[in-house]
Amino acid sequence: MSGEFKIKAVNLTRKFDRRTIFENVNFEINSGSAIAITGKNGSGKSTLIKIISNLLSQSSGSIDLYENNNKVKRENIFRYIGFVSPYLNLYDEFSGFENLKLISNIRGEGHNNIDLVLQKVGLYQRRNDLLKIYSSGMKQRLKIAFAILHNPQILLMDEPTSNLDHDGVSIVDNITDEYKINKIVIIATNDEHERSLCSSDINLNDSSNQKINGE
Amino acid sequence: MFKQAWAICKKDLNSEIRTRYAVNSLLMFIIVVISVIRFSLGEEKITSEMNAGLLWIIIFFSTSNGLSRVFVSEEERGTSLVLKLTACSQSVILGKLIFNTILTFIINFLIIFLYIIITGLEIKNTGLFSLIVTLGNLGLSSVLTIIAALISKANSKATLYPVLAFPLLLPLLLAAISATTLTIDGAPFGSISGEVQMIVSFTIVVVTASFLLFEFVWND
Ligand SMILES: Nc1ncnc2c1ncn2[C@@H]1O[C@H](COP(=O)(O)OP(=O)(O)OP(=O)(O)O)[C@@H](O)[C@H]1O
Ligand SMILES: [Mg+2]
Numbered sequence: 001m002s003g004e005f006k007i008k009a010v011n012l013t014r015k016f017d018r019r020t021i022f023e024n025v026n027f028e029i030n031s032g033s034a035i036a037i038t039g040k041n042g043s044g045k046s047t048l049i050k051i052i053s054n055l056l057s058q059s060s061g062s063i064d065l066y067e068n069n070n071k072v073k074r075e076n077i078f079r080y081i082g083f084v085s086p087y088l089n090l091y092d093e094f095s096g097f098e099n100l101k102l103i104s105n106i107r108g109e110g111h112n113n114i115d116l117v118l119q120k121v122g123l124y125q126r127r128n129d130l131l132k133i134y135s136s137g138m139k140q141r142l143k144i145a146f147a148i149l150h151n152p153q154i155l156l157m158d159e160p161t162s163n164l165d166h167d168g169v170s171i172v173d174n175i176t177d178e179y180k181i182n183k184i185v186i187i188a189t190n191d192e193h194e195r196s197l198c199s200s201d202i203n204l205n206d207s208s209n210q211k212i213n214g215e
Numbered sequence: 216m217f218k219q220a221w222a223i224c225k226k227d228l229n230s231e232i233r234t235r236y237a238v239n240s241l242l243m244f245i246i247v248v249i250s251v252i253r254f255s256l257g258e259e260k261i262t263s264e265m266n267a268g269l270l271w272i273i274i275f276f277s278t279s280n281g282l283s284r285v286f287v288s289e290e291e292r293g294t295s296l297v298l299k300l301t302a303c304s305q306s307v308i309l310g311k312l313i314f315n316t317i318l319t320f321i322i323n324f325l326i327i328f329l330y331i332i333i334t335g336l337e338i339k340n341t342g343l344f345s346l347i348v349t350l351g352n353l354g355l356s357s358v359l360t361i362i363a364a365l366i367s368k369a370n371s372k373a374t375l376y377p378v379l380a381f382p383l384l385l386p387l388l389l390a391a392i393s394a395t396t397l398t399i400d401g402a403p404f405g406s407i408s409g410e411v412q413m414i415v416s417f418t419i420v421v422v423t424a425s426f427l428l429f430e431f432v433w434n435d
Contacts, residue, residue: 055434088296090297
């Protein structure tokens, strides 16, 4: 599953009830780039990242994912995506290993990657402990492992380094560096360091349109 | 899709084995209710209609307690995103449906087993009785699964569940009660074929509707 991917948003607008969160956002992101979504608290960064991953729908405008210029059906987008978010929780009653195992069972892929990603995020030693007793930083690391388990073409991360220590931050750095070579990385963040990993920004503060192109 | 659905179901089964959310509280409920019935009846013999009615009332309340958890617990714990990011909506509803059906069968097997032991109920036509219970279970779990999906995003889930489930299940329950009465009395298949048809078609309609509807419930 490789090829050229492109995410294209045209006049993307999202409202909750009557409140407009953002309006007429335009961007185009291509494989081989890392983009930061920035903006102050409540400007809609998390909302936008959920819309990109099809967990939420837009109020108007369009957003599409293209694989080699063919539009990917919306209900299939999840197959291409790795997603890290504070809104997502893994299963407390299972161990780190069991979580990744059941996820790869459901997805039907990634079985052979489990040990590798556990090592990558530094949880291999603790893989058999229940999530219930993980620290918040360990949970965050496991979320990252969950996101990269199936080698997605698009990695979406909402505040990926929150709760992470120094080593944890460099894990995110390494993954971002690895993915942005020929895949798409999008990070929703206010953190200077996370922002520095990306080559350009989508800023949601000025609701005037931006056009970003990560070529 | 079946493999994915089965993986989701297996996850729920393992989770239930670990946490025993549903099973523990249900077991108590079932034992208490059946014992109360036994004590209040004393030595009185009750009619087959009464027996069938009581049985299905217990079944209704136990299952409508236990089955709501499938979606509610994912939603409350914030794990529903994991499913949304790993499986298509059809696999999710199928997996949950299979899990709930297995749970319904376990619950109802326990209920009927305990009911027969505690009240000394005699069933004349066991084969047909089992058939009706089996079909009734399928109908019950399919209705309760889609309702669980519908209410998982609402605020007062615990109250909404039986309130919504009861009217939807009424036709099924009435048919099941009447057929159960007849099988307790030992009626042949011919006399309950109408009810069987009713229950089967009801289930097919509900399952079909669930698959069509679920996508819209699942993706907000
Ligand atoms: N389900 C919802 N219903 C109503 N309003 C919502 C909902 N989700 C988010 N909002 C609103 O949308 C706006 C944007 O929220 P969002 O979480 O996207 O902000 P953010 O940019 O990620 O903020 P932060 O920097 O704090 O993470 C907020 O005003 C929030 O109140
Ligand atoms: Mg946010």
